[in-house]
Amino acid sequence: MKASMDCYVCLMGQAITAARQVQADEPTRFRIVNRVLKELVDFNPEKTPAVIADFAHRFTRQETGVADPFREAKQRATQEALALYPHLKQLVKDADDPFETAVRLAIAGNILDLALLKNIDLEENIDQALREPLAIDHTAGLRQAIEQAEWVLFLADNAGETVFDRLLIEQIAPKLVKYVVKGGPASNDVTLQDAVEAGLDQVAELVTTGYDSVGIVLDHSSPEFLNLFQTAPVIILKGMGNFESLNQTNERMFFLLQAKCDAIANYLKVAKKGNVVLRG
Amino acid sequence: MKASMDCYVCLMGQAITAARQVQADEPTRFRIVNRVLKELVDFNPEKTPAVIADFAHRFTRQETGVADPFREAKQRATQEALALYPHLKQLVKDADDPFETAVRLAIAGNILDLALLKNIDLEENIDQALREPLAIDHTAGLRQAIEQAEWVLFLADNAGETVFDRLLIEQIAPKLVKYVVKGGPASNDVTLQDAVEAGLDQVAELVTTGYDSVGIVLDHSSPEFLNLFQTAPVIILKGMGNFESLNQTNERMFFLLQAKCDAIANYLKVAKKGNVVLRG
Numbered sequence: 001m002k003a004s005m006d007c008y009v010c011l012m013g014q015a016i017t018a019a020r021q022v023q024a025d026e027p028t029r030f031r032i033v034n035r036v037l038k039e040l041v042d043f044n045p046e047k048t049p050a051v052i053a054d055f056a057h058r059f060t061r062q063e064t065g066v067a068d069p070f071r072e073a074k075q076r077a078t079q080e081a082l083a084l085y086p087h088l089k090q091l092v093k094d095a096d097d098p099f100e101t102a103v104r105l106a107i108a109g110n111i112l113d114l115a116l117l118k119n120i121d122l123e124e125n126i127d128q129a130l131r132e133p134l135a136i137d138h139t140a141g142l143r144q145a146i147e148q149a150e151w152v153l154f155l156a157d158n159a160g161e162t163v164f165d166r167l168l169i170e171q172i173a174p175k176l177v178k179y180v181v182k183g184g185p186a187s188n189d190v191t192l193q194d195a196v197e198a199g200l201d202q203v204a205e206l207v208t209t210g211y212d213s214v215g216i217v218l219d220h221s222s223p224e225f226l227n228l229f230q231t232a233p234v235i236i237l238k239g240m241g242n243f244e245s246l247n248q249t250n251e252r253m254f255f256l257l258q259a260k261c262d263a264i265a266n267y268l269k270v271a272k273k274g275n276v277v278l279r280g
Numbered sequence: 281m282k283a284s285m286d287c288y289v290c291l292m293g294q295a296i297t298a299a300r301q302v303q304a305d306e307p308t309r310f311r312i313v314n315r316v317l318k319e320l321v322d323f324n325p326e327k328t329p330a331v332i333a334d335f336a337h338r339f340t341r342q343e344t345g346v347a348d349p350f351r352e353a354k355q356r357a358t359q360e361a362l363a364l365y366p367h368l369k370q371l372v373k374d375a376d377d378p379f380e381t382a383v384r385l386a387i388a389g390n391i392l393d394l395a396l397l398k399n400i401d402l403e404e405n406i407d408q409a410l411r412e413p414l415a416i417d418h419t420a421g422l423r424q425a426i427e428q429a430e431w432v433l434f435l436a437d438n439a440g441e442t443v444f445d446r447l448l449i450e451q452i453a454p455k456l457v458k459y460v461v462k463g464g465p466a467s468n469d470v471t472l473q474d475a476v477e478a479g480l481d482q483v484a485e486l487v488t489t490g491y492d493s494v495g496i497v498l499d500h501s502s503p504e505f506l507n508l509f510q511t512a513p514v515i516i517l518k519g520m521g522n523f524e525s526l527n528q529t530n531e532r533m534f535f536l537l538q539a540k541c542d543a544i545a546n547y548l549k550v551a552k553k554g555n556v557v558l559r560g
Binding site for chain 1: 284285286288289292293296306309310312313314317318320321325
Protein backbone atom coordinates (compact mmCIF):
# COMPACT_ATOMS: atom_id res chain seq x y z
CA MET A 1 0.00 0.00 0.00
CA LYS A 2 1.33 3.42 -1.03
CA ALA A 3 1.71 6.19 1.51
CA SER A 4 -0.88 8.96 1.17
CA MET A 5 -0.27 12.60 2.05
CA ASP A 6 -2.21 11.98 5.27
CA CYS A 7 0.42 9.39 6.21
CA TYR A 8 3.14 12.03 5.93
CA VAL A 9 1.32 14.26 8.39
CA CYS A 10 0.29 11.46 10.76
CA LEU A 11 3.76 9.92 10.94
CA MET A 12 5.48 13.26 11.57
CA GLY A 13 3.06 13.60 14.46
CA GLN A 14 3.98 10.11 15.67
CA ALA A 15 7.68 11.01 15.75
CA ILE A 16 6.87 14.02 17.95
CA THR A 17 4.66 11.88 20.19
CA ALA A 18 7.53 9.41 20.57
CA ALA A 19 9.91 12.24 21.45
CA ARG A 20 7.44 13.46 24.07
CA GLN A 21 7.30 9.98 25.65
CA VAL A 22 10.88 10.56 26.78
CA GLN A 23 10.44 14.28 27.56
CA ALA A 24 12.77 15.30 24.74
CA ASP A 25 13.34 19.06 24.71
CA GLU A 26 12.29 21.34 21.86
CA PRO A 27 15.74 21.43 20.13
CA THR A 28 15.76 17.61 20.06
CA ARG A 29 12.21 17.49 18.72
CA PHE A 30 13.27 20.04 16.14
CA ARG A 31 16.21 17.88 14.98
CA ILE A 32 13.91 14.84 14.71
CA VAL A 33 11.28 16.68 12.70
CA ASN A 34 13.93 18.25 10.48
CA ARG A 35 15.39 14.82 9.63
CA VAL A 36 11.90 13.47 8.92
CA LEU A 37 11.16 16.49 6.70
CA LYS A 38 14.36 16.03 4.70
CA GLU A 39 13.64 12.35 4.21
CA LEU A 40 10.07 13.10 3.12
CA VAL A 41 11.13 15.69 0.53
CA ASP A 42 12.87 12.94 -1.43
CA PHE A 43 10.51 10.13 -0.44
CA ASN A 44 9.46 7.76 -3.18
CA PRO A 45 5.65 7.91 -3.02
CA GLU A 46 5.42 4.31 -4.21
CA LYS A 47 6.75 3.18 -0.83
CA THR A 48 4.55 2.24 2.11
CA PRO A 49 3.54 4.27 5.18
CA ALA A 50 5.41 1.71 7.29
CA VAL A 51 8.67 2.87 5.69
CA ILE A 52 7.98 6.43 6.89
CA ALA A 53 7.00 5.15 10.33
CA ASP A 54 10.26 3.22 10.38
CA PHE A 55 12.57 6.16 9.77
CA ALA A 56 10.46 8.56 11.85
CA HIS A 57 10.78 6.32 14.90
CA ARG A 58 14.40 5.47 14.10
CA PHE A 59 15.37 9.16 14.02
CA THR A 60 13.54 9.65 17.31
CA ARG A 61 15.54 6.85 18.94
CA GLN A 62 18.78 8.23 17.51
CA GLU A 63 18.21 11.86 18.41
CA THR A 64 16.84 11.25 21.91
CA GLY A 65 19.44 8.57 22.63
CA VAL A 66 16.66 6.46 24.17
CA ALA A 67 16.70 2.93 22.80
CA ASP A 68 13.05 2.22 23.54
CA PRO A 69 11.02 5.44 23.95
CA PHE A 70 7.73 3.54 24.35
CA ARG A 71 9.07 1.12 26.97
CA GLU A 72 6.97 2.52 29.80
CA ALA A 73 3.86 2.95 27.63
CA LYS A 74 4.23 -0.65 26.44
CA GLN A 75 4.52 -1.93 30.01
CA ARG A 76 1.36 -0.05 30.96
CA ALA A 77 -0.47 -1.50 27.95
CA THR A 78 0.63 -5.01 28.84
CA GLN A 79 -0.43 -4.60 32.47
CA GLU A 80 -3.81 -3.21 31.47
CA ALA A 81 -4.39 -6.08 29.06
CA LEU A 82 -3.26 -8.71 31.58
CA ALA A 83 -5.77 -7.33 34.09
CA LEU A 84 -8.52 -7.93 31.51
CA TYR A 85 -7.28 -11.38 30.50
CA PRO A 86 -9.36 -13.55 32.93
CA HIS A 87 -12.54 -11.71 31.87
CA LEU A 88 -11.69 -12.06 28.17
CA LYS A 89 -10.87 -15.75 28.57
CA GLN A 90 -14.26 -16.28 30.17
CA LEU A 91 -15.94 -14.46 27.26
CA VAL A 92 -14.26 -16.86 24.83
CA LYS A 93 -15.16 -19.88 26.96
CA ASP A 94 -18.83 -18.88 27.18
CA ALA A 95 -19.15 -17.99 23.51
CA ASP A 96 -21.25 -20.01 21.04
CA ASP A 97 -18.27 -19.85 18.71
CA PRO A 98 -15.09 -19.49 20.78
CA PHE A 99 -12.84 -19.28 17.68
CA GLU A 100 -14.77 -16.39 16.17
CA THR A 101 -14.93 -14.59 19.51
CA ALA A 102 -11.16 -15.01 19.93
CA VAL A 103 -10.62 -13.62 16.41
CA ARG A 104 -12.76 -10.60 17.21
CA LEU A 105 -11.03 -9.98 20.54
CA ALA A 106 -7.64 -10.21 18.83
CA ILE A 107 -8.79 -7.41 16.53
CA ALA A 108 -10.20 -5.41 19.46
CA GLY A 109 -6.74 -5.59 21.06
CA ASN A 110 -5.37 -3.80 17.99
CA ILE A 111 -6.74 -0.54 19.42
CA LEU A 112 -4.64 -0.77 22.58
CA ASP A 113 -1.94 1.60 21.36
CA LEU A 114 -4.38 4.37 20.54
CA ALA A 115 -6.50 3.61 23.59
CA LEU A 116 -3.69 4.55 25.92
CA LEU A 117 -2.55 7.60 24.00
CA LYS A 118 -5.96 9.03 23.21
CA ASN A 119 -8.23 7.94 26.08
CA ILE A 120 -10.26 5.58 23.92
CA ASP A 121 -12.53 3.37 25.99
CA LEU A 122 -11.05 -0.11 25.60
CA GLU A 123 -14.04 -1.95 27.06
CA GLU A 124 -16.40 -0.13 24.72
CA ASN A 125 -14.12 -1.13 21.87
CA ILE A 126 -14.25 -4.77 22.99
CA ASP A 127 -18.05 -4.71 23.19
CA GLN A 128 -18.22 -3.22 19.73
CA ALA A 129 -15.81 -5.78 18.26
CA LEU A 130 -17.97 -8.59 19.64
CA ARG A 131 -21.31 -7.05 18.65
CA GLU A 132 -20.87 -5.48 15.24
CA PRO A 133 -20.41 -7.38 11.98
CA LEU A 134 -16.88 -7.40 10.57
CA ALA A 135 -16.39 -4.91 7.71
CA ILE A 136 -14.54 -7.64 5.80
CA ASP A 137 -15.06 -11.16 7.09
CA HIS A 138 -12.86 -14.01 5.87
CA THR A 139 -13.06 -15.75 9.25
CA ALA A 140 -14.43 -18.96 7.69
CA GLY A 141 -11.41 -19.13 5.37
CA LEU A 142 -9.06 -18.52 8.29
CA ARG A 143 -10.70 -21.26 10.35
CA GLN A 144 -10.44 -23.75 7.49
CA ALA A 145 -6.85 -22.81 6.70
CA ILE A 146 -5.83 -23.32 10.32
CA GLU A 147 -7.63 -26.68 10.47
CA GLN A 148 -5.62 -27.87 7.48
CA ALA A 149 -2.30 -26.46 8.67
CA GLU A 150 0.35 -28.14 10.80
CA TRP A 151 1.47 -24.91 12.38
CA VAL A 152 0.72 -21.18 12.18
CA LEU A 153 2.96 -18.15 11.80
CA PHE A 154 1.55 -15.18 13.73
CA LEU A 155 2.98 -11.70 13.11
CA ALA A 156 2.40 -9.58 16.21
CA ASP A 157 1.81 -5.85 16.33
CA ASN A 158 1.75 -3.76 19.52
CA ALA A 159 2.61 -4.52 23.13
CA GLY A 160 -0.52 -5.25 25.19
CA GLU A 161 -2.31 -6.44 22.07
CA THR A 162 -0.23 -9.57 22.72
CA VAL A 163 -2.58 -10.59 25.54
CA PHE A 164 -5.54 -10.45 23.15
CA ASP A 165 -3.55 -12.48 20.62
CA ARG A 166 -3.02 -15.10 23.31
CA LEU A 167 -6.78 -15.81 23.32
CA LEU A 168 -6.63 -16.67 19.62
CA ILE A 169 -3.43 -18.69 20.00
CA GLU A 170 -5.19 -20.75 22.70
CA GLN A 171 -7.92 -21.53 20.16
CA ILE A 172 -5.32 -22.61 17.61
CA ALA A 173 -3.66 -24.94 20.17
CA PRO A 174 -2.61 -27.72 20.28
CA LYS A 175 -1.19 -26.70 16.92
CA LEU A 176 2.10 -24.85 17.23
CA VAL A 177 2.05 -21.09 16.81
CA LYS A 178 5.28 -19.25 16.02
CA TYR A 179 4.73 -15.73 17.30
CA VAL A 180 6.85 -13.14 15.51
CA VAL A 181 7.96 -10.02 17.37
CA LYS A 182 10.25 -7.20 16.30
CA GLY A 183 14.03 -7.61 16.43
CA GLY A 184 14.29 -4.43 18.52
CA PRO A 185 12.26 -1.46 19.74
CA ALA A 186 10.23 0.29 17.04
CA SER A 187 7.37 2.54 18.12
CA ASN A 188 5.14 0.55 20.49
CA ASP A 189 5.58 -2.67 18.55
CA VAL A 190 6.14 -5.75 20.67
CA THR A 191 9.69 -6.96 21.28
CA LEU A 192 10.85 -10.25 22.80
CA GLN A 193 10.98 -8.66 26.24
CA ASP A 194 7.44 -7.23 25.90
CA ALA A 195 6.11 -10.59 24.70
CA VAL A 196 7.63 -12.45 27.63
CA GLU A 197 6.18 -9.90 30.06
CA ALA A 198 2.77 -10.62 28.54
CA GLY A 199 3.31 -14.38 29.00
CA LEU A 200 3.22 -15.21 25.30
CA ASP A 201 6.19 -17.57 25.73
CA GLN A 202 3.78 -19.84 27.64
CA VAL A 203 1.57 -20.42 24.59
CA ALA A 204 3.77 -19.88 21.53
CA GLU A 205 7.28 -20.20 20.23
CA LEU A 206 8.67 -16.67 20.11
CA VAL A 207 10.74 -15.64 17.10
CA THR A 208 11.88 -12.23 15.92
CA THR A 209 12.00 -10.51 12.54
CA GLY A 210 15.67 -9.77 13.18
CA TYR A 211 15.06 -6.07 12.51
CA ASP A 212 13.78 -3.14 14.54
CA SER A 213 11.25 -1.71 12.09
CA VAL A 214 7.62 -0.68 12.29
CA GLY A 215 5.95 -3.16 9.96
CA ILE A 216 8.05 -5.74 8.14
CA VAL A 217 10.97 -4.90 5.85
CA LEU A 218 11.74 -8.20 4.12
CA ASP A 219 15.11 -6.93 2.82
CA HIS A 220 16.32 -6.43 6.38
CA SER A 221 14.71 -9.47 7.99
CA SER A 222 16.75 -12.38 9.29
CA PRO A 223 17.15 -15.55 7.14
CA GLU A 224 15.37 -17.49 9.91
CA PHE A 225 12.30 -15.27 9.73
CA LEU A 226 12.31 -15.21 5.92
CA ASN A 227 12.40 -19.02 5.90
CA LEU A 228 9.39 -19.19 8.24
CA PHE A 229 7.58 -16.54 6.20
CA GLN A 230 8.10 -18.47 2.95
CA THR A 231 7.17 -21.90 4.31
CA ALA A 232 4.36 -21.21 6.81
CA PRO A 233 1.09 -22.89 5.77
CA VAL A 234 -0.93 -20.06 7.37
CA ILE A 235 0.17 -16.56 8.35
CA ILE A 236 -1.87 -14.31 10.66
CA LEU A 237 -0.77 -10.68 10.42
CA LYS A 238 -1.98 -8.25 13.05
CA GLY A 239 -2.44 -4.53 12.59
CA MET A 240 -1.93 -1.79 10.07
CA GLY A 241 1.89 -1.86 9.93
CA ASN A 242 1.94 -5.47 8.77
CA PHE A 243 -0.85 -4.78 6.30
CA GLU A 244 0.93 -1.76 4.84
CA SER A 245 4.16 -3.72 4.47
CA LEU A 246 2.94 -7.07 3.20
CA ASN A 247 -0.46 -6.56 1.62
CA GLN A 248 -0.37 -8.90 -1.37
CA THR A 249 -2.34 -11.61 -3.09
CA ASN A 250 -1.42 -14.64 -1.04
CA GLU A 251 -3.98 -17.16 0.15
CA ARG A 252 -1.81 -18.16 3.09
CA MET A 253 -2.03 -14.69 4.60
CA PHE A 254 -4.83 -13.36 6.83
CA PHE A 255 -4.76 -9.73 7.96
CA LEU A 256 -6.54 -9.00 11.25
CA LEU A 257 -6.84 -5.29 11.95
CA GLN A 258 -8.95 -2.34 12.84
CA ALA A 259 -8.96 0.40 10.17
CA LYS A 260 -7.86 3.08 12.59
CA CYS A 261 -7.10 5.82 10.05
CA ASP A 262 -8.67 7.25 6.89
CA ALA A 263 -5.78 6.08 4.68
CA ILE A 264 -6.30 2.40 5.55
CA ALA A 265 -10.11 2.67 5.66
CA ASN A 266 -10.22 4.27 2.20
CA TYR A 267 -7.79 1.72 0.79
CA LEU A 268 -9.87 -1.18 2.11
CA LYS A 269 -13.13 0.60 1.25
CA VAL A 270 -14.46 0.13 4.77
CA ALA A 271 -15.69 2.64 7.36
CA LYS A 272 -13.09 4.08 9.71
CA LYS A 273 -12.78 1.92 12.86
CA GLY A 274 -14.10 -1.03 10.85
CA ASN A 275 -12.79 -4.43 11.97
CA VAL A 276 -11.34 -6.65 9.29
CA VAL A 277 -10.34 -10.27 8.68
CA LEU A 278 -8.90 -10.14 5.17
CA ARG A 279 -7.38 -13.01 3.21
CA GLY A 280 -4.38 -11.88 1.14
CA MET B 281 4.95 33.41 19.18
CA LYS B 282 7.38 30.84 17.74
CA ALA B 283 6.12 27.86 15.78
CA SER B 284 6.34 24.56 17.65
CA MET B 285 6.87 21.19 16.02
CA ASP B 286 3.15 20.53 16.46
CA CYS B 287 2.48 23.57 14.28
CA TYR B 288 4.50 22.00 11.46
CA VAL B 289 2.35 18.87 11.57
CA CYS B 290 -0.96 20.70 12.02
CA LEU B 291 -0.34 23.15 9.19
CA MET B 292 0.74 20.44 6.74
CA GLY B 293 -2.58 18.81 7.58
CA GLN B 294 -4.38 22.10 6.94
CA ALA B 295 -2.85 22.37 3.47
CA ILE B 296 -4.17 18.89 2.65
CA THR B 297 -7.59 19.78 4.06
CA ALA B 298 -7.65 22.87 1.85
CA ALA B 299 -6.72 20.79 -1.19
CA ARG B 300 -9.56 18.38 -0.34
CA GLN B 301 -12.04 21.28 -0.23
CA VAL B 302 -11.58 21.62 -3.97
CA GLN B 303 -11.28 17.88 -4.69
CA ALA B 304 -7.63 18.18 -5.71
CA ASP B 305 -6.26 14.85 -6.94
CA GLU B 306 -3.44 12.97 -5.26
CA PRO B 307 -0.65 14.29 -7.56
CA THR B 308 -1.75 17.86 -6.81
CA ARG B 309 -1.88 17.15 -3.08
CA PHE B 310 1.57 15.61 -3.41
CA ARG B 311 2.97 18.74 -5.06
CA ILE B 312 1.48 20.93 -2.33
CA VAL B 313 2.87 18.81 0.48
CA ASN B 314 6.25 18.60 -1.23
CA ARG B 315 6.49 22.39 -1.46
CA VAL B 316 5.44 22.73 2.18
CA LEU B 317 8.06 20.13 3.19
CA LYS B 318 10.83 21.91 1.32
CA GLU B 319 9.88 25.22 2.88
CA LEU B 320 9.78 23.66 6.37
CA VAL B 321 13.24 22.09 6.02
CA ASP B 322 14.76 25.56 5.85
CA PHE B 323 12.19 27.26 8.06
CA ASN B 324 13.51 29.71 10.63
CA PRO B 325 12.04 28.37 13.89
CA GLU B 326 11.92 31.87 15.32
CA LYS B 327 9.07 32.68 12.94
CA THR B 328 5.40 32.29 13.80
CA PRO B 329 2.95 29.49 12.98
CA ALA B 330 0.98 32.03 10.95
CA VAL B 331 3.91 32.27 8.53
CA ILE B 332 3.70 28.51 7.92
CA ALA B 333 -0.08 28.72 7.56
CA ASP B 334 0.44 31.50 5.05
CA PHE B 335 2.72 29.58 2.66
CA ALA B 336 0.84 26.29 3.18
CA HIS B 337 -2.42 27.87 2.04
CA ARG B 338 -0.66 29.94 -0.64
CA PHE B 339 0.89 26.81 -2.19
CA THR B 340 -2.54 25.16 -2.09
CA ARG B 341 -4.10 28.04 -3.99
CA GLN B 342 -1.25 28.04 -6.50
CA GLU B 343 -1.16 24.29 -7.12
CA THR B 344 -4.91 23.77 -7.27
CA GLY B 345 -5.44 26.91 -9.34
CA VAL B 346 -8.43 27.72 -7.14
CA ALA B 347 -8.27 31.30 -5.90
CA ASP B 348 -10.46 30.69 -2.85
CA PRO B 349 -10.57 26.98 -1.87
CA PHE B 350 -12.67 27.67 1.23
CA ARG B 351 -15.23 29.84 -0.57
CA GLU B 352 -18.07 27.33 -0.21
CA ALA B 353 -17.15 26.39 3.37
CA LYS B 354 -17.05 30.08 4.26
CA GLN B 355 -20.48 30.68 2.73
CA ARG B 356 -21.90 27.77 4.74
CA ALA B 357 -20.32 29.14 7.92
CA THR B 358 -21.80 32.59 7.28
CA GLN B 359 -25.26 31.17 6.58
CA GLU B 360 -25.17 29.03 9.71
CA ALA B 361 -24.11 32.00 11.83
CA LEU B 362 -26.73 34.29 10.27
CA ALA B 363 -29.43 31.75 11.15
CA LEU B 364 -28.32 31.97 14.78
CA TYR B 365 -28.05 35.76 14.82
CA PRO B 366 -31.60 36.67 16.05
CA HIS B 367 -31.25 34.20 18.92
CA LEU B 368 -27.78 35.50 19.83
CA LYS B 369 -28.96 39.11 19.67
CA GLN B 370 -31.75 38.26 22.10
CA LEU B 371 -29.22 36.62 24.45
CA VAL B 372 -27.23 39.85 24.51
CA LYS B 373 -30.35 41.96 24.99
CA ASP B 374 -31.57 39.85 27.93
CA ALA B 375 -28.16 39.64 29.61
CA ASP B 376 -27.35 41.37 32.92
CA ASP B 377 -24.17 42.59 31.27
CA PRO B 378 -24.73 42.84 27.50
CA PHE B 379 -21.14 43.93 26.80
CA GLU B 380 -19.62 40.94 28.60
CA THR B 381 -22.08 38.57 26.92
CA ALA B 382 -21.21 40.02 23.51
CA VAL B 383 -17.49 39.60 24.24
CA ARG B 384 -18.04 35.96 25.19
CA LEU B 385 -20.17 35.27 22.12
CA ALA B 386 -17.52 36.86 19.90
CA ILE B 387 -15.05 34.36 21.34
CA ALA B 388 -17.52 31.47 20.92
CA GLY B 389 -17.74 32.37 17.23
CA ASN B 390 -14.01 31.75 16.96
CA ILE B 391 -14.77 27.99 16.93
CA LEU B 392 -16.88 28.25 13.77
CA ASP B 393 -14.12 27.09 11.42
CA LEU B 394 -13.44 23.93 13.37
CA ALA B 395 -17.11 23.38 14.08
CA LEU B 396 -17.89 22.92 10.41
CA LEU B 397 -14.84 20.81 9.63
CA LYS B 398 -14.93 18.57 12.68
CA ASN B 399 -18.59 18.32 13.67
CA ILE B 400 -18.14 20.31 16.85
CA ASP B 401 -21.44 21.28 18.42
CA LEU B 402 -21.63 25.04 17.97
CA GLU B 403 -24.56 25.55 20.34
CA GLU B 404 -22.79 23.60 23.07
CA ASN B 405 -19.76 25.80 22.48
CA ILE B 406 -21.90 28.92 22.84
CA ASP B 407 -23.43 27.66 26.09
CA GLN B 408 -19.97 26.92 27.42
CA ALA B 409 -18.60 30.33 26.43
CA LEU B 410 -21.46 32.02 28.32
CA ARG B 411 -21.29 29.75 31.37
CA GLU B 412 -17.64 29.09 32.13
CA PRO B 413 -15.20 31.63 33.51
CA LEU B 414 -12.68 33.02 31.01
CA ALA B 415 -9.24 31.43 31.29
CA ILE B 416 -7.71 34.91 31.03
CA ASP B 417 -10.10 37.77 31.67
CA HIS B 418 -9.11 41.33 30.84
CA THR B 419 -12.70 42.24 29.91
CA ALA B 420 -12.78 45.10 32.40
CA GLY B 421 -9.71 46.65 30.79
CA LEU B 422 -11.26 46.23 27.35
CA ARG B 423 -14.50 47.88 28.47
CA GLN B 424 -12.64 50.83 29.97
CA ALA B 425 -10.37 51.22 26.94
CA ILE B 426 -13.36 51.30 24.61
CA GLU B 427 -15.16 53.83 26.81
CA GLN B 428 -12.16 56.15 26.54
CA ALA B 429 -11.59 55.62 22.80
CA GLU B 430 -13.02 57.60 19.92
CA TRP B 431 -13.03 54.62 17.60
CA VAL B 432 -11.98 50.96 17.60
CA LEU B 433 -9.92 48.89 15.18
CA PHE B 434 -11.24 45.31 15.00
CA LEU B 435 -9.10 42.63 13.29
CA ALA B 436 -11.41 39.87 12.05
CA ASP B 437 -10.58 36.18 11.77
CA ASN B 438 -12.78 33.58 10.03
CA ALA B 439 -15.90 33.84 7.89
CA GLY B 440 -19.05 33.15 9.91
CA GLU B 441 -17.30 34.34 13.05
CA THR B 442 -18.08 37.76 11.58
CA VAL B 443 -21.74 37.45 12.64
CA PHE B 444 -20.65 36.87 16.24
CA ASP B 445 -18.31 39.87 15.98
CA ARG B 446 -21.29 41.94 14.92
CA LEU B 447 -22.87 41.46 18.34
CA LEU B 448 -19.82 43.02 19.98
CA ILE B 449 -19.63 45.81 17.40
CA GLU B 450 -23.25 46.66 18.20
CA GLN B 451 -22.25 47.06 21.85
CA ILE B 452 -19.38 49.35 20.87
CA ALA B 453 -21.75 51.53 18.80
CA PRO B 454 -22.33 54.42 18.36
CA LYS B 455 -18.54 54.56 18.36
CA LEU B 456 -17.07 53.81 14.98
CA VAL B 457 -15.55 50.37 14.42
CA LYS B 458 -13.15 49.80 11.53
CA TYR B 459 -13.40 46.11 10.78
CA VAL B 460 -10.28 44.68 9.14
CA VAL B 461 -10.57 41.75 6.74
CA LYS B 462 -7.95 40.04 4.61
CA GLY B 463 -6.82 41.54 1.30
CA GLY B 464 -7.60 38.27 -0.46
CA PRO B 465 -8.53 34.63 0.21
CA ALA B 466 -6.32 32.90 2.81
CA SER B 467 -7.62 29.71 4.41
CA ASN B 468 -11.10 30.43 5.78
CA ASP B 469 -10.21 33.95 6.86
CA VAL B 470 -12.82 36.54 6.08
CA THR B 471 -12.46 38.67 2.93
CA LEU B 472 -14.37 41.78 1.92
CA GLN B 473 -16.88 39.65 0.00
CA ASP B 474 -17.42 37.32 2.98
CA ALA B 475 -17.85 40.28 5.35
CA VAL B 476 -20.47 41.91 3.13
CA GLU B 477 -22.35 38.59 2.87
CA ALA B 478 -22.45 38.53 6.66
CA GLY B 479 -23.81 42.10 6.74
CA LEU B 480 -20.83 43.59 8.57
CA ASP B 481 -20.87 46.60 6.24
CA GLN B 482 -24.11 47.61 8.01
CA VAL B 483 -22.40 48.08 11.39
CA ALA B 484 -18.75 48.84 10.63
CA GLU B 485 -16.43 50.48 8.16
CA LEU B 486 -14.75 47.65 6.29
CA VAL B 487 -11.04 47.89 5.54
CA THR B 488 -8.53 45.30 4.36
CA THR B 489 -4.99 44.40 5.35
CA GLY B 490 -4.04 44.71 1.69
CA TYR B 491 -2.52 41.22 1.75
CA ASP B 492 -3.89 37.69 1.43
CA SER B 493 -2.19 36.06 4.41
CA VAL B 494 -3.36 33.95 7.34
CA GLY B 495 -2.66 36.20 10.30
CA ILE B 496 -1.08 39.61 9.75
CA VAL B 497 2.24 40.20 7.99
CA LEU B 498 3.03 43.84 8.71
CA ASP B 499 5.78 43.95 6.04
CA HIS B 500 3.22 43.15 3.35
CA SER B 501 0.28 45.17 4.70
CA SER B 502 -0.99 48.25 2.94
CA PRO B 503 0.08 51.73 4.15
CA GLU B 504 -3.60 52.45 4.89
CA PHE B 505 -3.87 49.47 7.25
CA LEU B 506 -0.48 50.18 8.86
CA ASN B 507 -1.58 53.74 9.57
CA LEU B 508 -4.78 52.52 11.25
CA PHE B 509 -2.83 49.90 13.19
CA GLN B 510 -0.36 52.49 14.50
CA THR B 511 -2.93 55.11 15.41
CA ALA B 512 -5.94 53.15 16.68
CA PRO B 513 -6.72 53.93 20.34
CA VAL B 514 -7.98 50.35 20.88
CA ILE B 515 -7.40 47.24 18.78
CA ILE B 516 -9.48 44.08 19.15
CA LEU B 517 -7.76 41.05 17.54
CA LYS B 518 -9.78 37.91 17.01
CA GLY B 519 -8.42 34.37 16.87
CA MET B 520 -5.17 32.49 16.94
CA GLY B 521 -3.69 33.74 13.64
CA ASN B 522 -3.76 37.36 14.81
CA PHE B 523 -2.37 36.36 18.19
CA GLU B 524 0.48 34.36 16.63
CA SER B 525 1.36 37.25 14.34
CA LEU B 526 1.01 40.24 16.63
CA ASN B 527 1.37 39.04 20.21
CA GLN B 528 3.33 41.86 21.87
CA THR B 529 3.32 44.09 24.89
CA ASN B 530 0.92 46.79 23.82
CA GLU B 531 -1.81 48.13 26.07
CA ARG B 532 -3.95 49.14 23.12
CA MET B 533 -4.33 45.53 21.95
CA PHE B 534 -6.88 43.01 23.20
CA PHE B 535 -6.75 39.44 21.91
CA LEU B 536 -10.07 37.56 21.93
CA LEU B 537 -9.65 33.88 21.15
CA GLN B 538 -10.31 30.30 22.05
CA ALA B 539 -7.11 28.27 22.63
CA LYS B 540 -8.03 25.63 20.09
CA CYS B 541 -4.68 23.81 19.98
CA ASP B 542 -2.04 22.63 22.42
CA ALA B 543 0.59 25.03 21.05
CA ILE B 544 -1.47 28.12 21.87
CA ALA B 545 -2.86 26.70 25.13
CA ASN B 546 0.64 25.86 26.37
CA TYR B 547 1.97 29.25 25.34
CA LEU B 548 -0.82 31.05 27.19
CA LYS B 549 -0.68 28.57 30.09
CA VAL B 550 -4.42 27.90 29.86
CA ALA B 551 -6.38 24.68 29.34
CA LYS B 552 -7.08 23.68 25.75
CA LYS B 553 -10.39 25.17 24.57
CA GLY B 554 -9.99 27.89 27.19
CA ASN B 555 -11.55 31.24 26.22
CA VAL B 556 -9.33 34.28 26.54
CA VAL B 557 -9.55 38.08 26.63
CA LEU B 558 -5.89 39.08 26.86
CA ARG B 559 -4.50 42.60 26.94
CA GLY B 560 -1.25 42.84 24.95
